[in-house]
Amino acid sequence: MTKAGDWQSYQRVLLPPVRNLHHLDAYRAQGGYDILRTIFNDWKPEDVTQCVKKSGLRGRGGAGFPTGLKWSFMPPANPAVPRFLCCNADESEPGTFKDRQLMEFNPHLIFEGILIACFAMSMKACYLYVRGEFSSWITLLERELACAYDANLVGTGMLGTNVNMDIILHKGAGAYICGEETSLMESLEGKRAYPRIKPPFPAQQGIWGYPTTINNVETLACVPLILDRGADWFAGVGAQTHPGPILYGISGHVNRPGVYEYPTGMLITDLLEIAGSMRGGKKLKALVPGGASVPVLRADMIEGVTMDVESLRAAGSMMGTAGMLFLDEDTDMVAFLRRVARFYHHESCGQCTPCREGTGWMENLITRIDDGEGNLRDLDLLLDLCDQMEGRTVCALADAAAWPVRNTIKRFRNDFEKRCRPAVWAGVA
Amino acid sequence: MADFIKNPVVDLPDPDPAPHFSEEELVFTANEKAEIARRIAQYPTSDGAVMWTLWLAQDKFGFLPPEVLRLVAQELERPYAQVYGVATFYTQYYKEKKGTHVLDVCTCFSCQFCGGYDILDYLERKLGIKRGQTTPCERFTLQEVECLGACGSAPMLQVSNGPYAHNLTPEKIDVLLATLENGEPLPFVSLTLPQDEDQMQGNRRSDAEAVEAYQVPPVAKLTS
Ligand SMILES: Cc1cc2nc3c(=O)[nH]c(=O)nc-3n(C[C@H](O)[C@H](O)[C@H](O)COP(=O)(O)O)c2cc1C
Ligand code: SF4
Numbered sequence: 269m270t271k272a273g274d275w276q277s278y279q280r281v282l283l284p285p286v287r288n289l290h291h292l293d294a295y296r297a298q299g300g301y302d303i304l305r306t307i308f309n310d311w312k313p314e315d316v317t318q319c320v321k322k323s324g325l326r327g328r329g330g331a332g333f334p335t336g337l338k339w340s341f342m343p344p345a346n347p348a349v350p351r352f353l354c355c356n357a358d359e360s361e362p363g364t365f366k367d368r369q370l371m372e373f374n375p376h377l378i379f380e381g382i383l384i385a386c387f388a389m390s391m392k393a394c395y396l397y398v399r400g401e402f403s404s405w406i407t408l409l410e411r412e413l414a415c416a417y418d419a420n421l422v423g424t425g426m427l428g429t430n431v432n433m434d435i436i437l438h439k440g441a442g443a444y445i446c447g448e449e450t451s452l453m454e455s456l457e458g459k460r461a462y463p464r465i466k467p468p469f470p471a472q473q474g475i476w477g478y479p480t481t482i483n484n485v486e487t488l489a490c491v492p493l494i495l496d497r498g499a500d501w502f503a504g505v506g507a508q509t510h511p512g513p514i515l516y517g518i519s520g521h522v523n524r525p526g527v528y529e530y531p532t533g534m535l536i537t538d539l540l541e542i543a544g545s546m547r548g549g550k551k552l553k554a555l556v557p558g559g560a561s562v563p564v565l566r567a568d569m570i571e572g573v574t575m576d577v578e579s580l581r582a583a584g585s586m587m588g589t590a591g592m593l594f595l596d597e598d599t600d601m602v603a604f605l606r607r608v609a610r611f612y613h614h615e616s617c618g619q620c621t622p623c624r625e626g627t628g629w630m631e632n633l634i635t636r637i638d639d640g641e642g643n644l645r646d647l648d649l650l651l652d653l654c655d656q657m658e659g660r661t662v663c664a665l666a667d668a669a670a671w672p673v674r675n676t677i678k679r680f681r682n683d684f685e686k687r688c689r690p691a692v693w694a695g696v697a
Numbered sequence: 698m699a700d701f702i703k704n705p706v707v708d709l710p711d712p713d714p715a716p717h718f719s720e721e722e723l724v725f726t727a728n729e730k731a732e733i734a735r736r737i738a739q740y741p742t743s744d745g746a747v748m749w750t751l752w753l754a755q756d757k758f759g760f761l762p763p764e765v766l767r768l769v770a771q772e773l774e775r776p777y778a779q780v781y782g783v784a785t786f787y788t789q790y791y792k793e794k795k796g797t798h799v800l801d802v803c804t805c806f807s808c809q810f811c812g813g814y815d816i817l818d819y820l821e822r823k824l825g826i827k828r829g830q831t832t833p834c835e836r837f838t839l840q841e842v843e844c845l846g847a848c849g850s851a852p853m854l855q856v857s858n859g860p861y862a863h864n865l866t867p868e869k870i871d872v873l874l875a876t877l878e879n880g881e882p883l884p885f886v887s888l889t890l891p892q893d894e895d896q897m898q899g900n901r902r903s904d905a906e907a908v909e910a911y912q913v914p915p916v917a918k919l920t921s
């Protein structure tokens with residue numbers, strides 16, 4: 269029995285098989301918004317946070333921070349000081365495409381999660397920050413949100429109580445860095461999205477200086493399920509230390525890529541089988557288990573590894589966003605890393621010298637190796653560069669750039685050495 | 698004057714470029730003003746509406762030259778420098794005039810290994826331009842972009858900050874270009890999830906403009 273339990277008979281809950289679930293009627297026919305009403309009538313805000321804490325829910329946005337704990341960082345409610353929730357739908361981590369599907373197929377679950385979170389933390393408004401590229405999905409969200417407003421599920425005097433809450437859509441404009449929570453706040457404030465130094469943390473000083481909590485779309489979508497079915501149910505799904513249903517975004521050289529919903533703690537090998545195995549019967553060479561920022565794993569490192577924080581850490585990687593990229597035996601790891609470095613170079617906001625310059629040099633060096641003009645010492649220069657970048661910047665983008673570079677070189681050193689010029693100049697030897 | 702000021706390392710933008718739009722064109726209609734006011738009301742200060750207003754301005758004018766940015770700044774009563782700063786930070790705001798249709802081909806890592814560069818290459822040859830350029834007829838601009846959040850249906854592209862086209866093949870691109878050249882709108886395509894294909898025999902939405910059945914993606918040849 270794996271950590272995911274009896275996953276073969278797993279019934280989906282984030283994206284249950286219900287036709288037109290994205291319509292309010294279909295969602296309500298499934299009992300949608302019932303738990304919200306119950307909570308408004310019978311629950312105390314602290315109890316909601318407590319329940320989320322007990323469920324063991326960890327953020328699905330990348331860092332995997334316990335959600336209930338994050339909520340409890342909010343200062344005591346003071347009616348004179350507004351406070352905000354931000355729902356992070358920036359989803360720009362390469363290899364990640366789950367939030368988009370959730371927004372398309374089950375938007376009301378997200379809205380309901382937002383409203384419950386607002387209740388738990390005594391907030392009156394939530395900004396739903398969607399990346400600008402998702403304009404078609406923003407239109408869809410706008411339409412469904414209008415339906416929710418019309419049905420008095422959001423807005424003034426919602427559900428016949430005297431509570432007012434608003435959900436406000438914000439459209440980004442194409443910058444990966446806006447997914448970082450403090451950068452997202454700057455972007456909401458209509459500025460260049462330069463991340464802020466922490467502390468102060470968002471719970472103390474967030475958007476416009478007011479207490480703010482930021483959660484990922486999928487995290488908030490889990491909340492109504494937890495309150496509805498109970499913290500114990502949630503804690504019992506999947507891996508003990510990282511429980512719950514989760515959306516795996518599988519891409520790359522597999523036969524059936526796409527978003528799959530299963531419990532956490534699935535064996536990577538099982539997921540590969542679910543995704544139809546490798547294309548053309550090829551062998552697996554490498555796996556990126558959670559978006560571009562996490563260290564890549566070699567095929568021989570995934571035996572027995574499950575998709576949860578603990579197991580992946582032990583294997584030498586991270587959970588990230590559970591956006592899994594499978595690469596087959598023909599993959600050129602130098603080209604892979606060159607493209608990853610290019611991504612970070614392009615997306616660095618430029619505030620910190622180690623990141624702005626470091627990502628550029630990374631790209632230059634790897635490009636040189638890819639072009640067959642690199643020297644063996646460039647590899648060590650790259651590793652040194654990673655050390656110089658990590659932990660020295662305002663936000664984690666520099667770390668996110670250093671991790672894949674360091675680990676790809678370490679774990680596929682042969683591939684890189686083969687592409688470099690020999691250590692000794694032929695004319696001298 | 699220091700040398701680097703006389704001979705800057707990078708080209709500095711022209712401080713006072715000739716405007717593209719006349720004074721008469723540079724106005725927001727009453728409807729647009731109402732829309733902007735509605736957005737401003739959703740934030741503690743008018744700063745929050747900067748991004749929405751830039752989107753509105755870009756939809757109206759097609760791109761955002763300095764005079765349009767000034768108009769946005771005036772409307773929001775924010776400094777020009779702030780609006781200029783925001784417009785130049787985000788890639789989706791066009792600072793220059795683009796073709797009628799902008800093709801944003803994703804070549805980020807999932808797409809890279811599923812043929813994103815082959816698609817880009819095919820488009821370059823078909824349109825006779827390089828990435829980053831606009832065709833002489835000003836119909837198409839071709840760009841290479843970072844992950845668009847649709848890696849499961851790679852290779853893919855986005856048209857003019859709007860609809861996505863998934864699971865691309867050269868044949869599919871030919872159809873796409875013909876559709877655009879005929880001036881027809883591209884539909885929003887709802888992709889079927891693999892599990893929905895198994896459990897619901899197809900897409901769960903009955904209101905999508907177009908539906909793409911779940912398919913084993915076309916295998917493109919590999920390039921780096
Ligand atoms: C460079 C960078 C990019 C990020 N991008 C995203 C993103 O696109 N979506 C997201 O939900 N979180 C992203 N995060 C994580 C957020 O900062 C934050 O941890 C998360 O939204 C918190 O939500 P959660 O606790 O529900 O996971 C990013 C973090 C960093 C450092
Ligand atoms: S680490 Fe990079 S992205 Fe983050 S604030 Fe510094 S320069 Fe910007």
Ligand code: FES
Pocket residue numbers: 362363364803804805806807808809843844845846847848849851853
């Ligand atoms: S890598 Fe192309 S959409 Fe994600």
